[in-house]
Amino acid sequence: MEPCPTPFNLADTVLAAGRATPDKIALAVLGPARAERWSFARLEAAVRGLAGGLLARGLRPGDRVLLRIGNTPAFPVAFLGCVTAGLIPVPTAEGLTVPELDRITPLVAPAAILAAPGVTLPSAPPCPVMTDLDALMDHAPADYAMGDPDRLAYLVFTSGSSGAPKPVAHAHRAVWARRMMWDGWYGLRPADRVLHAGAFNWTFTLGTGLLDPWAIGATALIPAPGTAPEALGLLLRRHDATLFAAAPGVFRKLLHGDTPLALPKLRHALAAGEKLPESLRARWQDATGTAIHEALGMSECSTFVSGSPGRPAPAGTLGYPQPGRRVAILAEDGTPVAQGETGILAIHRGDPGLMLGYLTDGAPALPLTGDWFLTGDLVSADPDGALRYHGRRDDLLTTGGFRVSPLEIEAALQSAPGLADCAACAVAVKAHTEVIALAFTGPADPAALAALAEARLARYKQPRLYIPLPALPRSPNGKLDRRALARLLKDRT
Incomplete structure (x- = not known):
């Protein structure tokens, strides 16, 4: 220019x-x-x-x-x-x-x-x-x-x-x-x-x-x-x-x-x-x-x-x-x-x-x-x-020694019946142990989500927890707040 x-x-x-x-x-x-x-x-x-x-x-x-x-x-x-x-x-x-x-x-x-x-x-x-x-x-x-x-x-x-x-x-x-x-x-x-x-x-x-x-x-x-x-x-x-x-x-x-x-x-x-x-x-x-x-x-x-x-x-x-x-x-x-x-x-x-x-x-x-x-x-x-976008460097999830983009997980599950919105996040289940969780909205069946993840994602990329929420935390402009989501899921597990 x-x-x-x-x-x-x-x-x-x-x-x-x-x-x-x-x-x-x-x-x-x-x-x-x-x-x-x-x-x-x-x-x-x-x-x-x-x-x-x-x-x-x-x-x-x-x-x-x-x-x-x-x-x-x-x-x-x-x-x-x-x-x-x-x-x-x-x-x-x-x-x-x-x-x-x-x-x-x-x-x-x-x-x-x-x-x-x-x-x-x-x-x-x-x-x-x-x-x-x-x-x-x-x-x-x-x-x-x-x-x-x-x-x-x-x-x-x-x-x-x-x-x-x-x-x-x-x-x-x-x-x-x-x-x-x-x-x-x-x-x-x-x-x-x-x-x-x-x-x-x-x-x-x-x-x-x-x-x-x-x-x-x-x-x-x-x-x-x-x-x-x-x-x-x-x-x-x-x-x-x-x-x-x-x-x-x-x-x-x-x-x-x-x-x-x-x-x-x-x-x-x-x-x-x-x-x-x-x-x-x-x-x-x-x-x-x-x-x-x-x-x-x-x-x-x-x-x-x-x-x-x-x-x-x-x-x-x-x-x-x-x-x-x-x-x-x-x-x-x-x-x-x-x-x-x-x-x-x-x-x-x-x-x-x-x-x-x-x-x-x-x-x-x-x-x-x-x-x-x-x-x-x-x-x-x-x-x-x-x-091709693979997420933010600071948003990557670590599981089993692998680094996983939450966007890849979300993209694999977005088409699930009854799912309105979803976001993947790391959640601590005990000291020094984190697993991948999927927070979601809508009347989706967690068992059906897990089956879809098994069909579309390698084992280490599959969420271990499926947590329904009334809404995902977003900014006033509609942008997903991943830090707020992590805090919310921590309180629920």
Whole structure:
């Protein structure tokens, strides 16, 4: 792809396309009775007004601003307004508790907190808390703070699924790098109407659901807070969505039952956040007549491997590195693995979408093995370059001296009669002894599951315990929380 232009500002680039169609709807928050609509002109005016308001309150470029705002238009306005002014927004999940906020707030040392009424705050905010967001938006507009595309633009927190959440520092150029997804994953067009089912603070939603549609001049559709996944089909149809993006867990809930989904305007769907089961992909195709194109990504680099309308992923694979990405499959020591062997997916330090680093002692630090950032995702490459996913390095289960991917076990059992959802996990049954357990939902028969495992899996891969649950623990965005599942199963055995 073309090098990122300079001088550069992320917010300016995101909103530039909309200036050609100022009256076009940029954002619609879809409620049960009505939609709240924002034109591109209104969106940019609010963004630049908030930027001016924050600078008038004494904030200075480089200051960090903690965002405590839910799924309302104020969230993207606050995010882009901070970036416009040269401030560093730090989006956080609306549902964080006071203890969680007390742990992460010192890591970013904010100069201000932008908060919606009623949203949880740290127990002792270390800086001013501003809740008059409408007044800030009405301020005289600020100009875009232009500069080096490699300078810090925003911070996001990792999910914490592999430990404590870490602040990830991204440069302004990150939004330019996202253009590799427009053809490499989405097939995105200016006329699209993109409905994303995730929360704004999630990087998948922030990028795929808001920034990318706006950067090409398309419309972003967001369900109002509290919308049940089962209601998404009606919203997709009623509002003529052409693309639908969600985590696999949302697709699963939307497909509850066998009723076909009539979505005449939908071209295809997009999935990320965790591995999409092939059985779920097939059910969506049967119910809607459209494909799901899956992507692999992470907070540190957004998505960078995917199938797309122009190059669908071969069955059983993730797809291909997006054109322009710099990736490799390496061993722990940073040396390339042989073709077809499983190794760690790595991103070159020169990939324009890679983070500046994890914020450590106030400055970003990028952990590298040679010139490569090791993602922790285990993959192998087919002869045509398509990548097969084998799970996270830290999710592998050890049994009988063998290392087993929970994804392999789950894929073998996904088609069992009566099984709605499942996840494999290691469970301690006595001191120094762990076995593989399968947690599942739905009226599946444990004996039938065991028989299916015996037919499809080697002995050492077969679960020894089958534990029914009312639901698997998932994040608000539908992503499986394997650490929470391990704790839950430990309490039940």
